[in-house]
Amino acid sequence: MKxxxxxxxxxGLAIPQxxxxxxxxxxxxxxxxxxxxxxxxxxxxxxxxxxxxEQKLGLDKPVLDQLWIYLSGLVRxxxxxxxxxxxxxxxxxxxxxxxxxxxxxxxFAVSLIIAIPLGMATALRPRxxxxxxxxxxxxxxxxxxxxxxxxxxxxxxxxKAGWFPAPLGRISSAIxxxxxxxxxxxxxxxxxxNWAALGSALHHLILPVFTLVFILSGPFIKMTRQSxxxxxxxxxxxxxxxxxxxxFRVATYALRNALAPIVTxxxxxxxxxxxxxxxxxxxxxxxxxxxxxxxxxxxxDYPAIQGVVLIITAWSLAVYxxxxxxxxWIDPRIRL
Amino acid sequence: xxxxxxxxxxxxxxxxxxxxxGPTPAPAATTxxxxxxxVAPTTxxxxxDKTWVILAExxxxxxxxxxxxxxxxxxxxxxxxxxxxxxxxxxxxxxDEGVWIPDFGSFEGVLAESWEVTEDGxxxxxxxxxxxxxxxxxxxxxxxVLWTFARAKSVSGTSPIGWFLGNVASILPLDPMLPDATAxxxxxxxxxxxxxxxxxxxxxxxxxxxxxxxxxxxxxAIPDSKECLKHxxxxxxxxxxxxxxxxxxxxxxxxxxxxxxxxxFVVEANPNWYDPPxxxxxxxxxxxxxxNRFAAILTGDADIVEHLTPKExxxxxxKPGVKVQGHLGxxxxxxxxxxxxxxxxxxxxxxxxxxxxxxxxxxETVYFGDATRWHSLIPxxxxxxxxxxxxxxxxxxxxxxxxxxxxxxGQGLDQYRENLQISYPIEKGSALEPIALLMRTxxxxxxxxxxxxxIPMTQFVDRSFVKKDMPMALDDWETPIAPDTNYGLLLFxxxxxxxxxxxxxxxxxxxxxxxxxxxxxxxxEAKRNEYLREAQEILMDELARVPIVIRKTQRAMAENxxxxxxxxxxxxxxxxxxxx
Numbered sequence: 031m032k033x034x035x036x037x038x039x040x041x042g043l044a045i046p047q048x049x050x051x052x053x054x055x056x057x058x059x060x061x062x063x064x065x066x067x068x069x070x071x072x073x074x075x076x077x078x079x080x081x082x083x084e085q086k087l088g089l090d091k092p093v094l095d096q097l098w099i100y101l102s103g104l105v106r107x108x109x110x111x112x113x114x115x116x117x118x119x120x121x122x123x124x125x126x127x128x129x130x131x132x133x134x135x136x137x138f139a140v141s142l143i144i145a146i147p148l149g150m151a152t153a154l155r156p157r158x159x160x161x162x163x164x165x166x167x168x169x170x171x172x173x174x175x176x177x178x179x180x181x182x183x184x185x186x187x188x189x190k191a192g193w194f195p196a197p198l199g200r201i202s203s204a205i206x207x208x209x210x211x212x213x214x215x216x217x218x219x220x221x222x223x224n225w226a227a228l229g230s231a232l233h234h235l236i237l238p239v240f241t242l243v244f245i246l247s248g249p250f251i252k253m254t255r256q257s258x259x260x261x262x263x264x265x266x267x268x269x270x271x272x273x274x275x276x277x278f279r280v281a282t283y284a285l286r287n288a289l290a291p292i293v294t295x296x297x298x299x300x301x302x303x304x305x306x307x308x309x310x311x312x313x314x315x316x317x318x319x320x321x322x323x324x325x326x327x328x329x330x331d332y333p334a335i336q337g338v339v340l341i342i343t344a345w346s347l348a349v350y351x352x353x354x355x356x357x358x359w360i361d362p363r364i365r366l
Numbered sequence: 367x368x369x370x371x372x373x374x375x376x377x378x379x380x381x382x383x384x385x386x387x388g389p390t391p392a393p394a395a396t397t398x399x400x401x402x403x404x405v406a407p408t409t410x411x412x413x414x415d416k417t418w419v420i421l422a423e424x425x426x427x428x429x430x431x432x433x434x435x436x437x438x439x440x441x442x443x444x445x446x447x448x449x450x451x452x453x454x455x456x457x458x459x460x461x462d463e464g465v466w467i468p469d470f471g472s473f474e475g476v477l478a479e480s481w482e483v484t485e486d487g488x489x490x491x492x493x494x495x496x497x498x499x500x501x502x503x504x505x506x507x508x509x510x511v512l513w514t515f516a517r518a519k520s521v522s523g524t525s526p527i528g529w530f531l532g533n534v535a536s537i538l539p540l541d542p543m544l545p546d547a548t549a550x551x552x553x554x555x556x557x558x559x560x561x562x563x564x565x566x567x568x569x570x571x572x573x574x575x576x577x578x579x580x581x582x583x584x585x586x587a588i589p590d591s592k593e594c595l596k597h598x599x600x601x602x603x604x605x606x607x608x609x610x611x612x613x614x615x616x617x618x619x620x621x622x623x624x625x626x627x628x629x630x631f632v633v634e635a636n637p638n639w640y641d642p643p644x645x646x647x648x649x650x651x652x653x654x655x656x657x658n659r660f661a662a663i664l665t666g667d668a669d670i671v672e673h674l675t676p677k678e679x680x681x682x683x684x685k686p687g688v689k690v691q692g693h694l695g696x697x698x699x700x701x702x703x704x705x706x707x708x709x710x711x712x713x714x715x716x717x718x719x720x721x722x723x724x725x726x727x728x729x730e731t732v733y734f735g736d737a738t739r740w741h742s743l744i745p746x747x748x749x750x751x752x753x754x755x756x757x758x759x760x761x762x763x764x765x766x767x768x769x770x771x772x773x774x775x776g777q778g779l780d781q782y783r784e785n786l787q788i789s790y791p792i793e794k795g796s797a798l799e800p801i802a803l804l805m806r807t808x809x810x811x812x813x814x815x816x817x818x819x820x821i822p823m824t825q826f827v828d829r830s831f832v833k834k835d836m837p838m839a840l841d842d843w844e845t846p847i848a849p850d851t852n853y854g855l856l857l858f859x860x861x862x863x864x865x866x867x868x869x870x871x872x873x874x875x876x877x878x879x880x881x882x883x884x885x886x887x888x889x890x891e892a893k894r895n896e897y898l899r900e901a902q903e904i905l906m907d908e909l910a911r912v913p914i915v916i917r918k919t920q921r922a923m924a925e926n927x928x929x930x931x932x933x934x935x936x937x938x939x940x941x942x943x944x945x946x
Contacts, residue, residue, distance in 0.1 A: 064821075068828030078543055080832065083524045086434070115427045115627045116434055116611030122627070181657060189661045196667040197658045199629065203419065203649055315653045317629050325628065328793070330824045 036366040037351060044347040048340065052104070055339045056097055059332055066113060066330035087113060087332075100336070109340070110333035114325070119337035122322065127304075127341060128213025129200065130311065130318035134303045136216075136235060137242035138296065145247040146292070149254025150281055153262060164251050171248030180241040180313035187237060194237050195230075197314040202230045238314040242307065246299065253295045257288035289360050297353035301346040416945055417647040418669040418927070420938075421659045425631045425652040430610035431585045432523025437827075439843075442584060443937040444631060444650070449587035449616035452478040452492060452511070453578055457931055463691045466931040466942075470749065470849040473578050477506060477588050477617060487573040487889055494564040499638035500590040501621035508560040510617070513591035515558040522552075522604045527585045530867075532557075534853065535580035536570040536887075573887045575894060576749065576850045583847055583935075590615045619643045619941040628652060633940070644945040656796075663688055663922045670923045670938070675796050679920045680734040692920030693932040694738060696745030696849070699801070699842040701912040702830070706872045707785040707837035714771035716909040720757040721764035724808050729915055732800045736918035743859070743905045743913055747934075750851035750885070750898030754906040765812050776813025785837035786816050791823040798840045801914070830870045842917065844868075849934045851898040852885045859901075859910050873910040877901075 067083045084090045088099065103110060109119035152161040188194045200215055201207055207215065208222035216235070219228035261267065261284045270280045299306075308320025319338065326334035358364045426444040428435040435441050454476045455468030475481070479495040498506040518528030521542045532538035537558065541551040559567045570577065580586065593615035597608035609615065614622040619639045624632035631650040635643055653659050660678045662668035664685060674682075682690050703710040703719065710716060729737045740746075741753040765775070773779050779786065788805065790798040799820070806816045816838075821829075829836045846854040860866030860882050861874035881901040888894040906913075919936050929944035 064825035065828040065832060066824065068832040069824040078545070079525055086524045113434065116607065117627060125626075126628075181655070184658065184661070189665060192665075196662050196665060197655070198419075198421065198651060198653050198662060198667060203417075203630075203651075312654050313658070315651075315655070315658060317652070321654070322628065328822045328824060330822075 032366065033355065036355070040351045040354070044344075044351075047347065048343055051343050052101075052336065052340055053097065055336060056100065057093075059330075059335060060093060062330065064330055066332060069329060100333075104340075109337045112326070112334045113331045114329050114334070119333050122334065123319075123337050123341050124213060126317065126319045126322040129316055130304055130307055130320060132214035132216060133235065133238055133242070133311070133316065133318060134300065134307055136239045137246060137303075137307075138300060140239060141243045141246040141250055142296065144243065145250030146254050146285075148247075149251045149292075150258055150285060152251070153255045153258030154277065154281055156259065161255075164255065168248045168252035168255070171245055172252070174245055174248075175309075176241055176245045177309040177313060179244060180238065180310050183237050183241055184313065195234050197237065199315050199317070200231060200234050201227060202234075205230050234314075238310050238316060241310050241313075242303075249295065249299070250292070253292050254288070257291045258284060261285075261288040286360065290357060293353065293356055293360065297349055297356075301349040304345050305342050415647070416645045417649060418645050418940075418945075419662075419667065420648060420650045420670045420672070420940070421653045421662055421668045422650065422672040423652070423654055423656065423659075425627075425629070425650050426625075427627060428610050429614055430523060430606050432517070432526050432528050432604075433606045433610040434524055435610065439937070440631075440650070442935065444614075444622075445584040445587065446933075446935075446937050447620050447648075447940045448614040448618050448622050448633060449584065449589060450476050450618045451582050451584070451587045452476065452494075453481075453581050455582060455933075461693055461932075463693070464928075464930070465691050465693050466929060467693065467695075468931070468933060470579065470747070470934070473582070488570050490568045490570070490577065491561070492566045492568065494566065495640075496564055497640055498617050499636075499640075500593060500615070500617045501636040501638065502590055502593040502615065503638065504590050504592045506588065506590070506617045507563045508566045509563075510588050510591045511566045512554065512558055512560055513594075514586065514588050516554045517589075517604045518586070519554055519557070520552045520604055523606050531580055531583055531585045534848065534856070535577050535586070536572045536574040537568055539571055573889050575887075575889050575891070576848055576853065579848050579850060588617060590617055620648065643941040644943065645940070648940050660922075663924070666924065668924075669927055670921055672921055672938070674920075674922060676733050676736060676917075679736070679922065682922050687925055688922055689925060689927075690920055690922050691930050692736075692918045694736070694916060694918045695932060695936075696747060696845050696934050697842070697917050697919045697936060698740060698745055698845055699737075699798075699840070699914045699917055700740075700743070701788075701805075701914060702836065702839040702841060702871055703909070703912060704785075704835070704837045704871050705874070706835070707782075709771065709773070709779065709782050710785065710837060712771050713908055714767050715773075716912065717757070718764045718767035718771060718812070718814075719809070720909055720912050721760045721767065722805075722808050722812055722814070723757075723912070723914060724759050724804050725914065726759065728801055728804055731804070732797070733915065733917055736920070737915040740913040740916045741906075742902050743911055744851045744854045744898075744902060745845060745849075745934075746916060748846070748849045748851050748854065750895045750902075752895075752899040752902045754903055756906050759808075761808070761812055768812055768814070773813075776815065779814060783815075786814065787819040788816055788838045788840060789819040789821055789826060789829070789836050790840040791826045792820045793823045794842065795820055797842060801840055831868060834870060834872055836870075839870075845934070845936075847935050851902065852882060852894075855882045855885075855898075855901055859905055871911055873908075875904060875908065875910075878904055878910075 067080060067087060067089060088096060100110065107120065111118055112122060148164055152164045155161055184197045188196060195202060205226050208218040208224045208227050211218050211221055215231035216228060219231055267280060267284055270283060305320055305323060307318065308324055311318040311320045322334070323338045326338060358366050422440055424440050426441040427438055428441055429444060431445060453473045455470065456472040456474050457466040457468050460466050475495065477495055477498060478492045481490060481492045483490045494506060494508060515532060515537065518532045519538050519542055521529050529538055529542060533540065541547055557569055559569070561567055594605045594609060598605040619636055619641065620633040620643065621636050623634045624630070629652055633648050635646045653662070656674050656678060659668065659671040660674055663671045663682070666687065679690050682688050703716055705711050725739055729735060741755045742751060744751050768774065768776065788802045790802060802818050806818065809816050830839065846857050855878065857867050858869060859873055860869065860879050862869050864879040878901050881897045885894050885897040888897065921930065923930070926946040927943055928946055929942060931939055931942040933939065
């Protein structure tokens with residue numbers, strides 16, 4: 031009950047934030063040095079055609095009118111229509127957001143499965159070979175361009191070795207995709223019992239997930255290691271060891287105490303990656319939110335840009351709420 | 367025994383396994399290089415069920431040429447496959463790569479079977495082909511042709527290209543686009559008349575030597591009006607919304623079955639078509655990375671790929687299972703120098719630049735030899751084309767001209783710093799940046815300091831088409847779509863006051879405007895060519911723009927893809943290919 035009230039209170043706080051960002055972006059976009067109308071004209075750039083196009087986009091009205099129209103639509107859940115495709119922005123967001131979400135959920139899950147035990151192990155055996163390897167990898171991977179590595183993995187593992195499918199999309203064109211429920215192919219295939227689709231979707235996801243894991247696990251290992259080292263030097267650990275507890279047992283106790291900074295890092299990156307995965311999405315032709323954001327920005331598609339900003343902000347806020355609840359769960363000293 | 371060792375090794379083994387293996391791969395489709403083009407469909411495969419995968423850097427975001435679409439290459443490719451025109455070019459011969467080349471002067475009927483024209487050239491009668499049935503099941507009649515032109519004349523879309531081409535073809539008058547046009551001005555008034563169900567008469571307001579050429583352009587394609595009208599609404603009687611973002615209603619060998627914006631555009635053969643195409647299903651897919659498209663054609667995961675860089679095409683030559691075919695036709699690269707921004711209002715300065723461009727270096731290093739010098743501002747092969755070999759890479763000459771213009775060794779150019787920036791779209795960076803860099807190096811040698819200014823395409827279009835204030839820019843995608851010099855003049859060189867459409871450089875020469883009007887209705891070829899020759903000489907002498915190269919346009923395709931037909935608009939007609 032307390033949790034529900036807490037969530038409601040946080041959502042209440044989030045709404046003015048979302049509104050503020052929407053309005054800010056609305057005005058900032060109109061300060062950009064290009065005219066979205068021009069892109070539509072192409073061959074015919076007469077004054078008449080320009081006025082007609084301007085009218086169609088609603089840009090002939092005064093700015094405050096445009097804002098009012100947008101906000102009243104927003105309240106009804108209507109984010110307008112994309113100026114590039116003519117599709118409702120909500121429809122497009124519903125298509126692209128789950129793609130990226132699926133990618134980063136898998137990437138984070140795998141990274142954490144690798145990074146946390148590895149980080150723990152290296153903290154427990156500092157200066158061992160494994161520790162040094164993990165240290166180097168941590169430093170190295172975190173600063174790598176995922177774009178280049180993605181292309182390298184595609185080249186070696188798809189083109190040369192043929193182990194993985196071509197980076198042309200999320201699923202083989204020969205397989206009927208499952209009916210859309212969540213928008214995440216893996217989940218939808220599971221729900222529909224379509225094993226061929228599940229297999230193909232996972233097969234196509236392995237390389238992009240691997241690329242992200244390669245980059246992400248670096249900072250995770252480092253953070254886990256540092257945090258664990260700090261906790262392992264505290265008094266209660268000394269006491270536990272002196273009491274004769276097995277090393278593994280001690281480690282699990284220590285982990286719970288070391289989690290807070292790790293969770294913070296994971297949370298922040300998780301919130302950020304929804305847009306940050308764009309390069310991997312592009313390399314593997316996944317068609318996610320990042321690609322949509324880039325396309326909309328370059329095409330000056332105002333409604334789409336607003337929609338993207340809105341969803342990314344809402345997502346970040348949701349992740350931070352989740353983080354705070356997670357902290358409270360991990361650390362009983364924290365009150366919500 | 368160190369008890370912490372085993373979790374570590376377990377974790378490492380696990381991570382290796384997770385990285386290296388995956389679930390059993392999906393059926394042959396994803397990894398089968400051997401059987402290109404044959405992919406098992408979801409239903410039981412028929413004997414001849416062929417599917418081709420065509421990869422491009424973007425797929426159609428929209429489909430209404432009169433509407434919200436803007437100059438999208440993929441949309442234009444799509445139009446030419448799910449909508450067809452009355453006439454099309456004859457393809458009498460192949461070039462030395464086996465590509466079919468059109469004869470711009472000879473036509474064959476597509477949706478029309480035959481036609482006649484009166485002696486005075488003003489009245490054309492078209493006999494429509496019988497038994498042309500759309501995928502929706504409707505037969506094409508004269509009503510559809512009338513609807514096409516009525517829709518064009520209604521100028522109801524955001525960007526009324528249908529009207530524009532109807533006007534260029536001398537069919538539709540200027541009336542609907544005039545500032546005080548009434549609703550009545552936007553209705554057909556005898557320009558196109560139905561004689562009977564299969565006969566249509568088109569009455570021109572002026573004689574027009576390129577009438578059939580314009581009729582062959584996509585915006586005068588004939589939609590299936592019965593089907594399109596099903597999607598019209600009160601607010602949108604010409605179905606712009608539906609035709610723009612939801613579907614296609616054409617008379618064509620292919621019809622649209624699936625359209626996922628930003629992902630794929632899937633067409634299937636029209637079961638009612640009188641001349642079925644060799645491939646049942648085409649998946650036109652967006653793959654933004656050109657290296658992935660490059661890899662896909664090599665492994666057989668794709669049948670045709672578009673938009674590779676010149677270097678990638680070069681690397682594909684001679685690779686087994688792949689062929690690279692193309693044509694050195696009309697695709698051109700040129701430099702925009704704005705007449706409104708000094709020092710480019712001085713012809714001597716413009717000439718100085720023209721002598722300082724390292725043409726051969728560009729051809730060799732940027733295009734790998736797949737380009738040639740361009741000696742006109744109209745592409746070769748167009749009606750009335752004339753070549754004037756006036757400029758070459760000669761730095762001494764460039765320095766001379768620079769001094770004559772009043773800037774010896776570049777002194778005095780500092781005041782024009784802002785106008786010494788070469789702009790180009792970021793999206794075209796891989797092709798244009800190397801050219802800009804080469805130019806910058808050479809121009810620095812004569813004392814002209816140039817900066818590079820990559821900007822998003824939208825901004826580039828805004829500045830070039832609307833504001834017309836870009837001092838210098840590189841452009842490699844603007845080519846007149848009708849293969850005619852006069853049309854090229856209308857598009858780029860006739861002054862805006864005299865009706866020029868996309869006079870990006872703010873060029874204005876009354877004699878050129880005059881010559882354009884003289885050539886437009888002139889049916890006597892020799893006379894017309896004289897006018898056009900004079901116009902081109904003026905353009906080259908004054909360097910209305912600076913021509914750089916004519917570049918080859920190419921596609922990479924699997925060995926079993928045959929009969930690539932090249933068109934001057936460089937869009938693929940999928941229905942013209944053959945499958946071995």
